[in-house]
Amino acid sequence: MEIKDLQKDVDHWIxxxxxxxxxxxxxxxxxxEEVGELARIISRKYGEQSFKNKEEENNLGDEMADVLWxxxxxxxxxxxxxxxxxxxxxxxxxxxDKDRHKNNDxxxxxxxx
Numbered sequence: 001m002e003i004k005d006l007q008k009d010v011d012h013w014i015x016x017x018x019x020x021x022x023x024x025x026x027x028x029x030x031x032x033e034e035v036g037e038l039a040r041i042i043s044r045k046y047g048e049q050s051f052k053n054k055e056e057e058n059n060l061g062d063e064m065a066d067v068l069w070x071x072x073x074x075x076x077x078x079x080x081x082x083x084x085x086x087x088x089x090x091x092x093x094x095x096x097d098k099d100r101h102k103n104n105d106x107x108x109x110x111x112x113x
Contacts, residue, residue, distance in 0.1 A: 003083040010072045021077050031070040038063040 001009075014021055022030065041060050044051045051057050075082045101107055 003086065004081070006068075007072055007076055007082060010069060011076050014073065014076075021073060024074060024077055027070055027074050027077065031067065031074065034063065034066040034070055038067055 021027070038060075041056060041063055043049050045057060045060065072082065074080075075085075
């Protein structure tokens with residue numbers, strides 16, 4: 001699925017099933033909540049904490065999708081074309097960082113371990 005299609009699908013769902021978009025500030029709060037839920041799973045799956053119940057361990061993809069969903073809602077509400085935005089962002093990072101990471105001693109040392 002292309003990003004433009006994702007934005008259209010989310011918009012259609014919101015307008016037909018979700019009734020309307022929550023306002024931007026509410027969606028920002030929801031996005032923060034969803035990122036926290038994602039962080040909780042990652043900290044337990046890859047970090048030092050343990051899960052309280054085993055079912056939580058299988059929700060990583062679902063939590064990532066929740067984060068993406070709310071981000072798409074915010075983009076739709078604010079008129080951001082995410083496909084164009086990510087293309088520009090990749091170009092910006094490529095120009096800015098083309099040699100930065102290759103010359104980062106910290107990354108090179110970690111790679112050798």
